[in-house]
Amino acid sequence: MGGTVSANHDRSNLLEVRGLTKIFGTLTACDHIDLNIAKGEIHALLGENGAGKSTLVKMLFGSLEPNSGEIFWDGRAVKITSPGVAKKLGIGMVFQHFSLFEALTAAENIALSLNDGSPISTIAAKARALSFSYGLPLDPDSLVGDLSVGERQRIEIIRCLLQTPQLIILDEPTSVLTPQEADKLFETLERLRSEGKSILYISHRLEEVKRICDRATVLRHGKVVGHCNPREETAASLARMMVGSEVKAVVRAPAEGIETAPALLEIRGLSRKPATPFAIPLKNINLKVRVGEVIGIAGVAGNGQGEFFESISGEVLQQDAGSVRIRGKDAGGLSITGRRLMGAAFVPEERLGHGAAPRMKLSENLLLSRHATDGKAFVGSGGMVRNGAVYSAAQRIIKAMDVRKSAPDPEAAALSGGNLQKFIVGRELDRKPSVMVVNQPTWGVDAGAAAHIRQALIELARSGSAVLVISQDLDELFELSDGIAVMHNGELSTPLPIAEATFEKIGLLMGGAEPGHAEHSLEVA
Amino acid sequence: MRIELVKRPQRSALFSILSPFIAFALTIIAGAIMFALLGVNPLNAFEIYFVEPISQVWQLHELAIKAAPLILIAVGLSVCYKANIWNIGAEGQFIFGAIFGSIIPVLFPQFEGPLVIPLMLLLGMVGGALYASIPAFLKTRFSTNEILTSLMLVYVAQLFLDWLVRGPWRDPQGHGFPQTIQFGDSAVLPELMPDAGRANWGFVFALVAAVAIWLMMSRTLKGFEVRVLGSSPRAGRFAGFGFNRMVFFTFLLSGALAGLAGISEVSGAIGQLQPVISPGYGFTAIIVAFLGRLNPLGIVAAGLVLALTYLGGEAVQSALGISDKVARVFQGMLLFFVLGCDTLIHYRIRLIGMALVKPNGAKLEAAPKLEEAR
Numbered sequence: 001m002g003g004t005v006s007a008n009h010d011r012s013n014l015l016e017v018r019g020l021t022k023i024f025g026t027l028t029a030c031d032h033i034d035l036n037i038a039k040g041e042i043h044a045l046l047g048e049n050g051a052g053k054s055t056l057v058k059m060l061f062g063s064l065e066p067n068s069g070e071i072f073w074d075g076r077a078v079k080i081t082s083p084g085v086a087k088k089l090g091i092g093m094v095f096q097h098f099s100l101f102e103a104l105t106a107a108e109n110i111a112l113s114l115n116d117g118s119p120i121s122t123i124a125a126k127a128r129a130l131s132f133s134y135g136l137p138l139d140p141d142s143l144v145g146d147l148s149v150g151e152r153q154r155i156e157i158i159r160c161l162l163q164t165p166q167l168i169i170l171d172e173p174t175s176v177l178t179p180q181e182a183d184k185l186f187e188t189l190e191r192l193r194s195e196g197k198s199i200l201y202i203s204h205r206l207e208e209v210k211r212i213c214d215r216a217t218v219l220r221h222g223k224v225v226g227h228c229n230p231r232e233e234t235a236a237s238l239a240r241m242m243v244g245s246e247v248k249a250v251v252r253a254p255a256e257g258i259e260t261a262p263a264l265l266e267i268r269g270l271s272r273k274p275a276t277p278f279a280i281p282l283k284n285i286n287l288k289v290r291v292g293e294v295i296g297i298a299g300v301a302g303n304g305q306g307e308f309f310e311s312i313s314g315e316v317l318q319q320d321a322g323s324v325r326i327r328g329k330d331a332g333g334l335s336i337t338g339r340r341l342m343g344a345a346f347v348p349e350e351r352l353g354h355g356a357a358p359r360m361k362l363s364e365n366l367l368l369s370r371h372a373t374d375g376k377a378f379v380g381s382g383g384m385v386r387n388g389a390v391y392s393a394a395q396r397i398i399k400a401m402d403v404r405k406s407a408p409d410p411e412a413a414a415l416s417g418g419n420l421q422k423f424i425v426g427r428e429l430d431r432k433p434s435v436m437v438v439n440q441p442t443w444g445v446d447a448g449a450a451a452h453i454r455q456a457l458i459e460l461a462r463s464g465s466a467v468l469v470i471s472q473d474l475d476e477l478f479e480l481s482d483g484i485a486v487m488h489n490g491e492l493s494t495p496l497p498i499a500e501a502t503f504e505k506i507g508l509l510m511g512g513a514e515p516g517h518a519e520h521s522l523e524v525a
Numbered sequence: 526m527r528i529e530l531v532k533r534p535q536r537s538a539l540f541s542i543l544s545p546f547i548a549f550a551l552t553i554i555a556g557a558i559m560f561a562l563l564g565v566n567p568l569n570a571f572e573i574y575f576v577e578p579i580s581q582v583w584q585l586h587e588l589a590i591k592a593a594p595l596i597l598i599a600v601g602l603s604v605c606y607k608a609n610i611w612n613i614g615a616e617g618q619f620i621f622g623a624i625f626g627s628i629i630p631v632l633f634p635q636f637e638g639p640l641v642i643p644l645m646l647l648l649g650m651v652g653g654a655l656y657a658s659i660p661a662f663l664k665t666r667f668s669t670n671e672i673l674t675s676l677m678l679v680y681v682a683q684l685f686l687d688w689l690v691r692g693p694w695r696d697p698q699g700h701g702f703p704q705t706i707q708f709g710d711s712a713v714l715p716e717l718m719p720d721a722g723r724a725n726w727g728f729v730f731a732l733v734a735a736v737a738i739w740l741m742m743s744r745t746l747k748g749f750e751v752r753v754l755g756s757s758p759r760a761g762r763f764a765g766f767g768f769n770r771m772v773f774f775t776f777l778l779s780g781a782l783a784g785l786a787g788i789s790e791v792s793g794a795i796g797q798l799q800p801v802i803s804p805g806y807g808f809t810a811i812i813v814a815f816l817g818r819l820n821p822l823g824i825v826a827a828g829l830v831l832a833l834t835y836l837g838g839e840a841v842q843s844a845l846g847i848s849d850k851v852a853r854v855f856q857g858m859l860l861f862f863v864l865g866c867d868t869l870i871h872y873r874i875r876l877i878g879m880a881l882v883k884p885n886g887a888k889l890e891a892a893p894k895l896e897e898a899r
Contacts, residue, residue, distance in 0.1 A: 024534065025534060025535065313763075314765075315762055315763060335765055335767075336762075336763065336764075336765045337765030340765070346763075348763060350759070353757045353759050353760055354757075354759045354760055354763055355760070355763065356760060357753050357756055357757040357760040357761075358756075358757060359756050359757075360752070360753070360756070364749065367746075367749060368753060368760060368763070368764045369763065369764060371746055371749070371764065371765075372765060379746050382745070383745040383746045383747055384744050384745055384746075385744060385745060385746055385749060387744075
């Protein structure tokens with residue numbers, strides 16, 4: 001146990017948390033958490049998904065009420081009953097998912113959350129001054145809908161700073177940033193630390209925690225498993241603390257002779273007009289995914305990946321049938337069912353509500369994507385569903401993917417994110433598809449399950465399929481892919497072979513640099 | 526003082542089953558208060574309302590006559606509502622089913638034989654389905670709200686029927702009464718057991734429809750499609766199920782069943798077209814659908830209960846001199862309590878009074894002091 005726990009509550013700690021516990025039904029999400037945050041430190045909160053990080057932070061920010069435990073703010077016991085109370089105390093939070101109105105300007109969005117009646121022009125002036133002094137370039141009069149994700153995050157940070165907080169909580173802030181944008185953010189954080197402000201930094205990216213954090217608290221299964229100085233640890237030792245055991249590394253045998261293999265999935269000049277005022281248009285996308293190959297698509301969230309996925313999957317049809325070709329045949333005019341019948345399989349980003357119907361059983365969710373491709377096996381005469389066959393197929397997938405669950409055939413919503421994702425990926429793998437398109441395969445999935453899913457995708461490719469992975473997690477793409485392309489503002493770069501790809505090159509492309517440009521600016525640097 | 530609904534983390538399976546019974550009990554209590562206020566002994570009134578109307582065999586037949594259209598319409602509506610599509614206009618589809626089905630006996634009375642009834646029933650279903658296709662088309666083509674369009678079309682249907690029986694279809698020998706000619710013998714839906722009571726084949730249609738829809742919803746891919754699109758439309762699109770196709774499917778199906786109910790009612794219970802052919806079956810069926818928890822088998826039971834409220838309303842009117850509008854009141858209360866109970870299964874009520882806000886306010890003031898202390 002690190003930190004100082006003294007009777008007269010050391011005033012050097014800005015925030016002290018003792019025995020904080022939150023119980024949901026039978027699940028103890030946070031189990032007697034102790035946490036000290038000193039003044040002027042960047043404190044990392046590490047843990048896998050489901051370790052209790054979000055629950056803890058929600059209690060600190062007043063959006064959840066703890067079952068037991070104490071919180072001391074600057075040496076005094078406090079009860080944080082609402083986010084309003086947290087703000088008044090001096091706790092600010094920047095959420096992972098932004099809460100901004102796209103049709104309003106940055107300043108208007110800030111005014112909404114400040115809610116103190118000051119005129120927009122005053123707020124805009126303040127925001128401009130702050131953005132200047134912290135090196136966070138932002139035009140307060142710009143429309144949020146026109147801004148990039150990184151710029152939107154700056155609005156959130158400035159909105160938070162305007163309330164002059166002493167403690168700033170950042171939830172996975174770099175998950176939406178390019179490596180270069182993340183560097184800028186770190187400069188801001190160090191600047192804040194030098195002013196004596198404290199930062200609680202939530203992340204699962206170990207390298208950046210090692211780089212900027214002074215101390216770390218590691219959570220696993222709702223319990224604190226250790227406090228440490230991340231600078232003295234290695235990424236591997238931190239990972240071990242988080243996961244509790246060694247994570248099996250993903251093995252990727254080099255792909256042989258891919259260049260000459262036939263393309264199973266081909267995108268030719270795919271363009272799409274924006275469906276809503278703030279959707280991203282797709283611009284002349286070209287891509288080939290060949291037999292045996294895993295191609296990764298990197299990019300900051302909201303650069304057209306969702307639109308791209310919908311276009312390939314057939315949830316949205318193309319006017320030019322030749323713009324999407326599966327196994328050498330035009331598929332652009334076919335529905336998702338038609339494309340599945342050609343041998344393609346799809347895993348969308350959202351698990352609940354898109355890839356699976358939350359309130360339906362796993363066996364029913366199997367039927368969801370396979371009622372047509374396995375029509376003979378699963379649907380009998382007169383459209384009667386063969387429940388027995390569907391059930392046993394679901395059990396086969398559960399076994400193959402090691403899906404952990406509480407009942408033989410539970411509702412999808414009853415599974416943890418990682419286990420549901422294993423089932424959804426397994427549902428498609430079970431078909432042995434010749435083309436597999438996956439959007440964010442391991443988003444919010446714990447390390448063990450993520451390794452399992454990645455390995456399964458590589459093996460599918462090596463067994464003769466084409467696999468396309470869209471992800472915002474660069475580590476994942478480098479682990480999986482034979483080539484990485486970058487999507488920026490609806491455009492897709494040519495894939496870089498994995499041997500030539502580096503974080504820097506990909507990062508520059510994610511920020512919108514031209515492919516040739518990326519090489520050049522690196523040489524200059 | 527403010528009232529908030531807070532979502533419950535878990536739904537109680539027990540109370541999901543009990544909810545219609547609790548709602549019914551609450552309706553009885555509220556009904557007792559209403560009877561007491563009207564100066565009637567509630568126990569006496571309840572006996573007349575709920576017990577006497579079903580104490581003899583012929584009365585059970587009357588119950589079946591009232592229940593048949595309610596069940597037929599409600600099982601169709603249950604499919605719509607499961608798909609999250611809100612057809613509120615079954616009353617209009619019922620009327621158009623009746624009008625279409627009546628084309629044969631009114632315009633071609635000389636056409637007789639065993640084919641007349643099947644043709645009339647078929648035409649009735651076509652009429653109901655065609656009328657239901659209007660809101661479906663408007664919704665899929667122009668994204669109009671089907672609740673409004675289907676509801677407004679009810680009034681169009683009612684006035685159209687009124688015009689028909691006063692105008693072109695009026696019985697020339699009817700002494701000016703607004704009604705069509707009496708249907709010929711081969712255009713009258715046969716009674717099931719003519720010696721025991723008036724119940725006709727409409728009740729059998731209702732039971733067959735309930736079982737068929739139950740099978741469809743629980744066992745077939747089509748039923749699965751309805752449930753997926755209703756509960757998670759995006760997952761439904763991912764499954765390759767078309768939403769617009771579903772809008773048409775549910776409207777045509779529920780419209781056809783409402784139309785079948787309409788022609789069965791006219792051909793069986795009434796025997797001719799009149800300005801008013803339904804005591805609001807199409808609206809009451811909405812209550813039946815929800816009281817039956819959108820389950821076709823539950824709807825059969827709920828249909829019988831609601832049919833009893835109609836009979837009871839007539840009974841208290843004749844025995845106690847209370848307006849038969851009391852039936853509407855009972856139906857309204859029942860729907861209110863069913864929806865109320867269902868809401869409370871998903872949400873709990875939190876009262877936020879002034880007394881609770883104050884300590885919060887006190888803390889809010891304490892915060893700046895902390896700032897000063899620093």
